Amino acid sequence: MSTKRKAIALISGGLDSMLAAKVVQDLGVHVEGINFFTGFCVEGHTHAIRKKDKPKRNNALWVAEQLGIKLHIVDVVEPYKDVLLNPKHGYGQNMNPCLDCKSFMVGQAVKWIKENNFDFIVTGEVVGQRPMSQRRDTMPVVARESGANDLLLRPLCAKILPPTLPEREGWVDRDKLLAFNGRSRKPQIALANSLGFTEFAQPAGGCCFLTDPNYSKRLVDLWHGRHDRDYELDDVMLLKVGRHIRPNDNFKMIVGREEGENNFLEGYRKQFIHMRTPDHSGPLVLLDGNPSADDIELAARITARFGKGKSLPLVKVEIGELSGVKKLIEVKPISPSEMPEDWTL
Numbered sequence: 001m002s003t004k005r006k007a008i009a010l011i012s013g014g015l016d017s018m019l020a021a022k023v024v025q026d027l028g029v030h031v032e033g034i035n036f037f038t039g040f041c042v043e044g045h046t047h048a049i050r051k052k053d054k055p056k057r058n059n060a061l062w063v064a065e066q067l068g069i070k071l072h073i074v075d076v077v078e079p080y081k082d083v084l085l086n087p088k089h090g091y092g093q094n095m096n097p098c099l100d101c102k103s104f105m106v107g108q109a110v111k112w113i114k115e116n117n118f119d120f121i122v123t124g125e126v127v128g129q130r131p132m133s134q135r136r137d138t139m140p141v142v143a144r145e146s147g148a149n150d151l152l153l154r155p156l157c158a159k160i161l162p163p164t165l166p167e168r169e170g171w172v173d174r175d176k177l178l179a180f181n182g183r184s185r186k187p188q189i190a191l192a193n194s195l196g197f198t199e200f201a202q203p204a205g206g207c208c209f210l211t212d213p214n215y216s217k218r219l220v221d222l223w224h225g226r227h228d229r230d231y232e233l234d235d236v237m238l239l240k241v242g243r244h245i246r247p248n249d250n251f252k253m254i255v256g257r258e259e260g261e262n263n264f265l266e267g268y269r270k271q272f273i274h275m276r277t278p279d280h281s282g283p284l285v286l287l288d289g290n291p292s293a294d295d296i297e298l299a300a301r302i303t304a305r306f307g308k309g310k311s312l313p314l315v316k317v318e319i320g321e322l323s324g325v326k327k328l329i330e331v332k333p334i335s336p337s338e339m340p341e342d343w344t345l
Ligand code: SF4
Pocket: 096, 097, 098, 099, 101, 102, 133, 206, 207, 208, 209, 210, 211
């Protein structure tokens, strides 16, 4: 009797990885999912903080639920730093090191299958789908540099790639795999419909914030402002939240845009000098860096500008220092003409 083969499918939460896992699952393979948490994932808390009308859900978990498979969420925040800081193949259009990132994630999956006695790895990659990591010439790079080699099956385009071990061994029927190629999403959508999926996530910029130009600008600014490219998870989380304003090289402000963001920023009050306007509703503002006394006054004027008292001649601003001491100052809210556009990140 043949034993059921086991595959781990990389699940991002998007349509491609969902389809790839489903195709292999339908060929009689036991499939489980794996999702890597880098800190830059679009999934997770950001949707939950803001009052957007998007569904407040983790798409990777949702996909696993649709497929009826177990999902392993693996925290790779620490090892991922080296991928982002030193990508051998460089960055894409923004700060996305997609080719190194893919090799890294598949490499992590290789370790996982060895430790967990699984047979092969499945990804939703499609030849020609993305400019950096999914080109005909870079697909073998991922297979080679990850160490997966021919244990890496891409069911959505397998028919136009050399047969992998699972195909050669007959663990999956190559004839039932697909030959998708290029940027068009139509074949994926048609396949989704034929498989009965009526709902699926279509993240506009891919699977992570590193493909987002604004986010990338904030990240580069963070490194520049600190004269250091290292980062902690909290740093990169905060880049997703609020308005970011840099009036000076030595400090920047993170200004909550709505109640949910203010509540989120509250959690960081003890780590940053922070400001609010006690007599008027307005944002909670964190100051990151080493502001001078003049900078603090400027930041207070900017804080006042974002509160309900912005048209008054003078507004009280409460400053919470790192020592825990609170001070009140009165300032004239800054006018929009005094705030150059390039302060906003
Ligand atoms: S979009 Fe982000 S998560 Fe996806 S491959 Fe590129 S860097 Fe990695």
